[in-house]
Amino acid sequence: MATVKLELLKKHxxxxxxxxxxxxxxxxxxxxxxxxxxxxxxxxxxxxxxxxGEQLPATLQQAVLLIAGHWYNQREAVSGVQMAEVPYTLQALVKPYRKLGV
Structure with a gap:
């Protein structure tokens, strides 16, 4: 079930x-x-x-957009272009919501 609107990803x-x-x-x-x-x-x-209750928190919506946008723009597992991850971007958005296991 998509909780982030397709229109938002299309704009992204x-x-x-x-x-x-x-x-x-x-x-x-x-x-x-x-x-x-x-x-x-x-x-x-x-x-x-x-x-x-119907949508993810804004920070997690942004994480979903970053991930989906990356996959959309990089459709293969290997790229001939040198890329670098923007430090802390995805991790900073997702980590506060992580449930630690016992």
């Missing part, structure tokens, strides 16, 4: 003026949300409760 990746990638972008949203659930060790329902 600058694909809001065409619809040919909508199905793929929706798939990326679902996968990115699963990633956030795994990274926080929480269910979607738990994360929604931390937001307004």
């Amino acid at each position: 990746v600058r694909a809001d003026d065409f619809s040919s990638d909508d199905e793929y972008l929706a798939h990326l949203l679902s996968a990115a949300e699963e990633y956030v659930c795994t990274a926080t060790n929480r269910t979607t329902a738990e994360l929604l409760e931390m937001g307004d």
